[in-house]
Amino acid sequence: MRPHGLSSRMLANGREDQVKLSEVGELTMLLRAHDAGDGSAMEKIYNLIYTDLRMLASRQIDASRTLSATGLVHECYLRFRDAQTLEIKDREHFFRLAARVMRQVVIDNARARSADKRGAGVPDLPLDENLVADDPEWMFLLELEEALNKLDDERLIAVFECRYFAGMSETETASALDVSTRTVQREWQNARKRLADLLTE
C-alpha cells in the first residue's frame, strides 16, 4: 500500500545510497504506465489511494472538522511523495482516479454493512434501530452501483463519480476531466436523469 516497491527495486539496482525515492514518484510512474496501457497499473493506483481516502473519509465523520470533500481528495493527493512534482496532466489524472476510488470506497462500505445485516453479523451486537433504518441507504447505494454499471458513457460516469462520490465542485470536475464547466453541468444533469430512470425502472 505504501510506495515501497519502488524503493526496494532501487535497492536491487545497487543505489542503496539513495535513501529518498527518485524525483519521479511511484504515483507518476503508475499513472504513466496506466496511460501506456498497463492494466495492472490501475489496480496498483487503487490500492495506493484506497486506504488513504478511506481513512480521510472516516476522519471527517467529525462534523466539526469542515474539510470539504474536495479537501479530502486534495489531501489524499498531498500525501503522495511525488504529489508536488506531478505534472498538471498527471494531477488531473489523479483527481479523476481518486473520484473513482471514492466510489469504490463508498460501495464497498455499503456491501459490508448490508452483509452484516444479512447474517454475517455480530453476536453481541444488540439490534439497533439505527442500523435497521440505515438499511435502505445501503440498498440504495448498491442499486445505484448497478445502475452506474449499466451506463455506457464513460464521461458521464466520470462526471458523476467526481460530483457524487468525491464531492468535487463543477470547476474541479471540469479541470479533472479536462472539459468545460458547461459540459460538466450538462453531463451531471444527464447522469442524474439517466440514473434516476434506471433506478425507477
Place this chain on the structure above:
Amino acid sequence: MTDRDEILNRLRPGAGLALLQQSEAKQLAGLPGRVLGGYRVGRLLAEGGMSHVFLGERTDGEYERTVAIKVIATGAFSPMLRDRYELEKDILSRLNHPNIAHLYDAGNTDEGWAYLVMEYVEGTTIDVYCREQELSAEGCVDLLLQIASAVSYAHRHLIVHRDIKPSNVIVTNDGTAKLLDFGIAKLLHGSDGQTTIGGIMSPIYASPEQLQGNPVGVESDVYQLGLLLLVLLGEDVQSLQRPVPSLVERLANERSLSVSPALRANLPTDLIVILEKALRTDPAKRYLSVETLISDLRNFRTGYPISARPPGAWYVATRYVSRNRAAALVAAISSCAIIGVSVGYTIELSRSEQVAASRAASSERMLSAMTSILNETHYQLIRSGAVDGEPKDGIIRNEPLRYVLQRTEQVLEQELTQEPAARAQLLHLQGTTNAVLNELEQSLAKLSEARKLAQQLDDTELELRILLDVASTLDHQGDLPGATETVAGAFAHPAFATADPELQSRALVMRGRLAVNGGDYLAAREDLHKAITELEGHPAGPTTLLADAYKIMADTWLVPELIEEGRTWALKSVDAYTRAAGDRYYGLRSAYSAVGWTHQAHGEYEEALAKFSQARDISDYNFGTTSRNTAAEMNNMAMSLRGLGRFDEAVEMYEQCINIYQALYDKPNYQLAVSYSNMGNANADRGNMATASDNYERGLELSRQFSSKSERVRALLHNNLGRHLVDLGDLEAGKHNLEESLQLKSARFDPDSPSIARTRLALAEAALQGGNNEQAAALTVQAGVALEKAYAQKPWRLGRLREVQGRLALADSDFTRAATLLSQARDMRREEFGVGHPKSLYPSLLLAATALTQGDHDSATSWLERSAPAKQLAATHPTRVEWELLHLRTLRSAGDTEQALAAARQLRSVLMTTYSLRNDWLQILDGVNETPRAFI
C-alpha cells in the same frame, strides 16, 4: 414527491461520501454496552478526527479500573499486520512514564476496527488548559517539558510518537500533562517506520516528512513538540499551515515554518530561536534529538545561553572537500574510536529508531552530532559524487584537520550544552585533534575536561581512551615521565583487564612508543609485538592503529640504526596506513620519513630526498606549509641535500625550518636547537666555519633553555659541536662535548651501536690531532669493532673508519698499510657521497700526505691533482685548507720557495681568522716539524 424526484434529490453533489460518513458514525454509536477485550464500553467521551473514545470498565470485577477505550473506525487491518500489531502492543504496554497514558490492551472489533484500552485521564486538552489558566510563556514551556520528557523516554524505548498534537495531551487537575496514543500511529501502520499513506495523522500537525511520505524518525517528534509549544503559546497554527497550496509550496521549497509576526513580538528571542530550530522543514537541521530540545528549553527557563544558532558559513567550505581529503579526514579522526562507529551508523541514521535502539540517549545524541560532522565534511558529498578534485579556494586548503576541529567546536556549542556524555566524547575528539595539530596546551585542557566528565559518568572505557591520548599529548610536549606515568595509570585501571582488545592494543602501542622515546627498545618491541599480533587479526584489514604499531616498531630498530629491520617495518607501516586511510593520511608523514631515514642511512641520498619530500607533501597537505611537521621534513631533506653535496640548498632549507619554528613557538624547543645544529653542519660544509660555530652554539644554548624532550637531542648537539670544535682545533672543548655526547648516548644506546662508535671515532680524530696516538688507536679499535659489525653488509659506510685507521697507520709510519686503508676509504667515500664530495676528496689528500711523507713527490702531486676539486671549496672549508697545506708542502719539497711563501701568506690569513687554534696546521704553515708529525 415522486420516487424519481426523491432519487434525484438523493443524487446531489457529495451525497455518496456523506452516506459513507453517516454510516460509520451510526455504527460507532452502537458500540456502548458491548464488551471489548474484557472491558465494557461505556458512554462516548470524545470524538476525534478519526476515532471515538468511550469510557470503559473491567467486566470481571476483580478490581476496579476505569479506562478509556479508543475505537478507530477505519478500514480493517490487513491480516499481515496482525502479528506485528501484537508485538507492538506488547512494547507499548511496557511504556511506563508519569506523563504517558498507559496502554492496557488493544485489539480489533468484529467490524475490523482497531480499539485501544488506555489509562483514563481526566482533565482538559493541553491547549485549552493553557488558555484557561492564562499560562505565561514560561508556564507553557514547563508544561511542554513534561511532554518532552515522556517523548524522550519513549525514544529510548524505540518508540516514536508520530502524532503529537493538542488533542493528544491531557492536563489533569493537578497539572500533570499526559501524552495519549503513544506509538499508536505505528501500531496501526505497520513496522516500516513510515506513516503517511493511510493518513492517520492530522495534516495540520504532521511533520513535513510525514506530509511528504518520507521516513519518519525522532526528528518528526521534535517537530511536533515544537509545533505543540507554538500552539500553547497562542499561535494560530491552522492559519500558519493554510492555505494548502502555500503548505505545498513551503515544503517544495524547503522553507521552514516561522513564528507569526504577532506572536513574535510577544516572545523572548531565545524561545523563538528554539521554536524555529525545532520546526525546520529539513529534519537534519532540527534539534538532533528531543533531549537537545529539552536541554535548550531548560536553558531558556534557567537563563543559560541556548545552543540553537542560525547555520553558519562553514557549510560552504564543505563543498570543497575532495575524495582523498575526506578519506584522510575520516582516518585522521579515527583515533577517536567513536568516529569509526559513527561512520557505520551514518546509513542507519536515517532510521532514527535504530540509533535509538543501539545506544542510550546520550550516545545517540553524540552519534548524531558526530554523524553531522562527518556528513557535512565528506560523507554525503562523496556519496552524491558532488565533489571531486581539488579545492577551489583556500578555505580548507591544507587544513582539513583544523576544519574538523572547528566543526567539532561548532557542534559542541550548537548542539550540546549540558549533556555530559556527548560532551565528553566531543571534548575527547577535540583534544585528540588539537594534539594532531600540535596544539598541546589546548589538547590537554580539553582532554582533562573530557576525563572529568567520563569519570563522573563512570564511563571507564572512555576514560581509558582519554588517558592514552593524554599520555600521547604529554609525550609530544616532551614530558616523557608524565606520559609514562599516565599510561601506567591506564594499565593499572581496574577496568583495563576487561577492556576491549582494541583498546588494550592501543595502550600497548602507546607504551611502546614511550619506551622507544625512553630508549628501551626491547620493552617497546615486546609491547608492540603483542599489539601487532592482536591487531593483525582484524578482519576488516589494517587499521591506522596497526600502522602506528608498525611505524613505532620501525623506530625501535631505526633509532639504534638497525636499518634493515627498520626499513621492513617502515614499509609495512606505509602500506598499512595507505590501505587503512588513503594515500594522504597524516600518519604517512612519519612512515615515509622513516623509509627516508633508511635510505639516508644507506647513503641513498636521492631516494632519501624523494621520501622526505613525500613526507613533506603529506605534512603540507594535512598540517599546512608552515607546520612543525613540514619543518621536520625539511630538516630531513636538508640532510639528504648535504649528502648530495647541495650545501647551499641545504642551508637555505634549514633557514626555512628555523623560520617556521620561530614563528610557531615563542619558547625555544629541541626542534629549533637541532635545526641550528644541523645548519651548522651545512655551513661547515660550505666552509662557513664562523657561521657554523654560531649555529652550533645557538643550538646548544637553546637546548639549555628547555627541558629536553629526550637526551638523544642533547647527545646529537654535543656531538655536532664537538666535531666542529675539533675541526677548529679547540681540542679541549671539542673533547668535552664529544665525551658529553658519548655519555648521553651510552645511557640510551646499545654499547655496540654505530652512533656511539661514531662519537668515539670523532674522539679518536681529536686525539690524533692532539698527537695522542695511543688514545686515538684505542678509541679507533673500540669504534671499529662496533662499526665493522654494524656495517658488515654495507662496507661503504666504513669510509670514515678507514680514514682514521689510515691516519693512525701514517702516524705509525706504516706507509703501506696507510696507503691500503686510505685507498679503501677513498673508494668507500666516493661510493657513499659521489666523486666530488668533500668527504670523498679527503682520503686522496691523506694519500698525498702519505706519499709526501715517504718522499714520493710525484705520487703526492698526482694525488693532489686528483683532489683538485677541493680548490673549488670555500677558502675556509677544512678540506680546502688541507689541500692548500699539502700544496704548500709539495711546493716546499720541490724547493719552489717563492711560490711556497706566497701560498703560505694566503693560508696564514685564513688560519689566523678561522683556525687560530689549529696548531697542527699552523705548525705546517710555519714549516715546523715537517717530518716527525707526519700526519696532517
